[in-house]
Structures are given as C-alpha cells and as structure tokens.
Amino acid sequence: xxxxxxxxxVGLIGGSLARALRKVGAVGEIIGCGRGWPNLERALALGVIxxxxxxPVRAVQGADLVFLAVPLxxxxxxxxxxxxxxxxxxxxxxxxxxxxxxxxxxxxxFGFVPNNMVPGxxxxxxxxxxxxxxxxxxxxxxxxxxxPLANTNPQATNLVERMWRACGAxxxxxxxAHHDGILAATxxxxxxxxxxxxxxxxxxxxxxxxxxxAAGGFRDFSRIASxxxxxxxxxxxxxxxxxxxxxxxxxxxxxxxxDALGDPSGTQLLDIxxxxxxxxxxxxxxxSDEP
Amino acid sequence: xxxxxxxxxVGLIGGSLARALRKVGAVGEIIGCGRGWPNLERALALGVIxxxxxxPVRAVQGADLVFLAVPLxxxxxxxxxxxxxxxxxxxxxxxxxxxxxxxxxxxxxFGFVPNNMVPGxxxxxxxxxxxxxxxxxxxxxxxxxxxPLANTNPQATNLVERMWRACGAxxxxxxxAHHDGILAATxxxxxxxxxxxxxxxxxxxxxxxxxxxAAGGFRDFSRIASxxxxxxxxxxxxxxxxxxxxxxxxxxxxxxxxDALGDPSGTQLLDIxxxxxxxxxxxxxxxSDEP
Numbered sequence: 178x179x180x181x182x183x184x185x186x187v188g189l190i191g192g193s194l195a196r197a198l199r200k201v202g203a204v205g206e207i208i209g210c211g212r213g214w215p216n217l218e219r220a221l222a223l224g225v226i227x228x229x230x231x232x233p234v235r236a237v238q239g240a241d242l243v244f245l246a247v248p249l250x251x252x253x254x255x256x257x258x259x260x261x262x263x264x265x266x267x268x269x270x271x272x273x274x275x276x277x278x279x280x281x282x283x284x285x286x287f288g289f290v291p292n293n294m295v296p297g298x299x300x301x302x303x304x305x306x307x308x309x310x311x312x313x314x315x316x317x318x319x320x321x322x323x324x325p326l327a328n329t330n331p332q333a334t335n336l337v338e339r340m341w342r343a344c345g346a347x348x349x350x351x352x353x354a355h356h357d358g359i360l361a362a363t364x365x366x367x368x369x370x371x372x373x374x375x376x377x378x379x380x381x382x383x384x385x386x387x388x389x390x391a392a393g394g395f396r397d398f399s400r401i402a403s404x405x406x407x408x409x410x411x412x413x414x415x416x417x418x419x420x421x422x423x424x425x426x427x428x429x430x431x432x433x434x435x436d437a438l439g440d441p442s443g444t445q446l447l448d449i450x451x452x453x454x455x456x457x458x459x460x461x462x463x464x465s466d467e468p
Numbered sequence: 469x470x471x472x473x474x475x476x477x478v479g480l481i482g483g484s485l486a487r488a489l490r491k492v493g494a495v496g497e498i499i500g501c502g503r504g505w506p507n508l509e510r511a512l513a514l515g516v517i518x519x520x521x522x523x524p525v526r527a528v529q530g531a532d533l534v535f536l537a538v539p540l541x542x543x544x545x546x547x548x549x550x551x552x553x554x555x556x557x558x559x560x561x562x563x564x565x566x567x568x569x570x571x572x573x574x575x576x577x578f579g580f581v582p583n584n585m586v587p588g589x590x591x592x593x594x595x596x597x598x599x600x601x602x603x604x605x606x607x608x609x610x611x612x613x614x615x616p617l618a619n620t621n622p623q624a625t626n627l628v629e630r631m632w633r634a635c636g637a638x639x640x641x642x643x644x645a646h647h648d649g650i651l652a653a654t655x656x657x658x659x660x661x662x663x664x665x666x667x668x669x670x671x672x673x674x675x676x677x678x679x680x681x682a683a684g685g686f687r688d689f690s691r692i693a694s695x696x697x698x699x700x701x702x703x704x705x706x707x708x709x710x711x712x713x714x715x716x717x718x719x720x721x722x723x724x725x726x727d728a729l730g731d732p733s734g735t736q737l738l739d740i741x742x743x744x745x746x747x748x749x750x751x752x753x754x755x756s757d758e759p
Binding site (some may be wrong): 250300304320322349354358359360362363364366367368369370371372373374375376377378379380381383384386387388389390391394395396397398399400401402403404405406407409410411413414417420421422424425426427428430431432433435436438440443446447449450451452453454455457458459460461463 | 541556560591595611613640649650651653654655657658659661662663664665666667668669670671672673674675678679680681682685686687688689690691692693694695696697698700701702704705708711712714716717718719721722724725726729732734737738740741742743744745746747748749750751752753754
C-alpha cells in the first residue's frame, strides 16, 4: 500500500503505526527520523524502522507518505525544514492531538495548506512514551479522526484512511474546529485535572501519607498524570482557546458542587451523581456495542 | 477467630469481608442483615452468609462481632435500632469511608461511644455494588485504617485488627480527623471531580459525540463516576467540612492552570505537569514496593 514511509518522531504513536503496518504487510520500507539517537537506535534494533536519520530533509526524500508524530510545538519547525524537500506525490499526515494548530503551522510554513496534507488524529495512546512503549495493536478498534480541508486531494485522504484501516482503526471525518472542541472536553481537560490534582496533593503537608493511603480509584483517576509533560504542555497551549472555555465551565461545575455540599438534604448532590453515573454507564454500553 | 459474625449491609464491602474470612476459616457462622430481600437471598444462595434477617435487633443477638457496612446516612438509624440489643461482649466495627461522622452518630445514639466500638475503614472497593460484586480477595494487600478512641477497649481493637489481617489487609492507625482529611484529598475529591466532569460533558450540546470519541484515558479517569450515587452522596455530606476545604484548594489550582494557559512560553504549565508526573511516578513506585 505504501512503498516508502517516513515517520518523523518514532515514539509511542509513530512506532505503533510502523509496527501495525509492518504486521499486515502494508508498507515497504520505513525511514525513521528523530532528534534522539538512542531512541532511533532502539527503533532500529527492535525492527520498527529500516533506516534512521536525524535530518528531516533526507528523511522525506522519495517518501510516498510522511507521518509526523512529533510534539505539537515541533510541527512548525518540521514543516519549515521539509517544505522544499517534498516530492510532488508525497502525502503528509500527522498524529497531532490538536488540528487547528497543525493546520495553522502548515499555512504559515508553506504559505498555504498543501493539497497532499491530510491532518489526522489517532485517538489512542497510553501514559508511556518512546519507541519501546509502542505496539502493533495500539490502533486496533481505536478511532482516527481526519480533518481534511476543502482543497485536500481526495486521493491523499483516501490513502491515509486506508492506512489507518489497515491498522484496525475506525476512521471518522469532521472539521478541525469541531475536533478541537470535542477533544478539549474528553481528553485535554481530563489531563489538566489529573495533573492538577496530583500537583495539589503533592504540595500538601502530608503528601507522603496522602499518596500512601490512596486507593485504586485514585490510581486510575490519576493515571494520565503520568503522561509526558512536554507533550501535554504543547497540546494545552495549542488548544488554548477551546481548553480555556471548557476549564471555565468545569470551574462553574465545581462551584455548583460546592453549593450542593451546603444542602444537608443532599438532593442536588444525588441529582448530579446520578446523572453522571447514568451517562457514564450509557457511554460504556456504547463503547462495548462497537466491534 | 470469630464464632458468630453479624454483617449489616451485605454488599460489596460486607460481602467481601464474609467471603474472605470464610475462605481462611476465621469465622463460625455469619448472619447477614439488610433491607432488601432479593440481595439477602442472593447472599444466601452464594453462600456468603448462613442466615438472613431484615431486623437489626435479631441480627446482632449473640453476635461476637458486628460489622456495619451500610451507607453513612444509615449508620445513625442502625445504632438507634441495635443499642439495647447488643450483648456486653459484642464488638462493633464498621466500614464507613468517613470516621468522624460515624463516631458522632454513635455518640448521639448511645449517649457515648461504646468501649467495644472500633471505627474502621477498609480502603478498598470497586465501582460496583451489591453482594454479587463481592469477592474474597478484595482486601488482599489493601489498607484498613482503624481510628480507635482513647476509651476504646484494646482487646476489641486487637480482634478487629486480627480480623482484617486474616483478610490479607495491612492495618494502620490514625485519628478520625486525620483520616477524614486524607481521604477527602485522595478519594472524596477525585470522586466529586469524576462525577462533575461526566455531568458537565453529559450536559454539553454534542454529548453523544463527545462520549463516542473519548479515548482510554477518559475511561479510566471517569471510572469512579460509575460508583453508587447514594453512597457517595452520604460520604460527601458526612465529610462536608474537610471536602469543602479541599474542593476550594482545587478550584484555586484550576485558576493557576488557567493563568498558566495564558503564558505562551508554557513554562508554568510544564512546571505543574512535571511536578505532577514526578509525584505520581514516585507514588506508583511506593505502591509497588509494598508486599
């Protein structure tokens, strides 16, 4: 399906794409590009990539498809580096968790958004990072959101869709702005809350004891606070606008909860908790209904 | 170890204690007491209890140990029902997630806190409830916090400690107030945040889509929002004072995060996220160090 694939950023996301495509024989050779040689050498040793380079210009030469899996803050630099090195037929896609910012970065670097660029977001991951954390089944039954623009070449979109399907993912289309609003609520806000909660507890006087007596609920709740801080700084900054709106709404929700605590009958608390439980149980049902 | 054990409230917590003690042969007969006959009948059918009654007075007669595993809002009623039916040698303990409120309820019902009452809290659970959700290994390697008072009979405390150890738990002692402060931070606040977040998302315009595109991180983060709303209403009301303080601190943390989002350099965000990741990774290490 893809003769020559270039992956810029061979970590959890990039490495898992390579492994998944390799497993189903959907890729010829894979060129890995990154700034850290130890990680690239591990990627070579693990057989995740066939060739390694730290030079994006060399990496993209002759590529049929270039997948950018670098932190959002590095996208602009990569676009600037590769813009004159891309062949006309080369398709570009990415794995960034915010789509408007990637599109703006491309616009700024190229002067326009290339017809062969298909912005995308595989909604998958774990709290671990680096190529050693990658695995072939990461995208199995996951969702990949593509946000092509009006000028995007349909053949480019089609290849990117087929690539993700080959990895076992379900591909969904929506606008970049819609994507960013939804992800602010379901992913970026929860990460901020988890980071914020663990930070708050760590700053408390009895922090050692606090963590010692935490139960399983806290472990699950805070799992995403073990995510890569740099990557999440970039995501939060890139989705700043949507995230601030959502954060503000959540602060209002916490004020409502504080008010509810002041009502000794507990009616409001019970209403909120019951609505939440119903919604989450329904949401889990939805998930398990899917293939 | 315990000839005749009475469990009032045969759900996840009470049922798991029964199963665990039975498994290691640390209990003679088990009397289950509850208000819902269908649940009691399932408990009988599953062999979790030997006898069932919906009358607390009959349930505690001749008991060596009475374990109260009812929602916090029901504790006062139970104390009022059983106060004249308890034999002198009967030891009482409980599984309530807030300790000051249980102690106050006992004080109000008995006019004093009985010498044979050992307030306790097994820090364990899942988001499921009812006797069918109970299992013998729930307390294995978990922590049980006991908060005896100055007048508590040391022999009573000793038996309760041995009972929990027999279930595989580690027993820890602290004051009721200290317990309530710590649990507000590590358990009650996270539950409020999870309930609040799911409620917020459920009330958003695109709620169906929002839940559909939620990734694994959200699933874990929100797991505790599938907990029993009635039980959690009681916990939050019972630990109202400590919880309001913690909630207020968390709202301040969210204001800090909002400010941090306004700094395009991302320095503050990176600081907060890095501190949180370091604390959580350290906390996980602590957990895995333990037997």
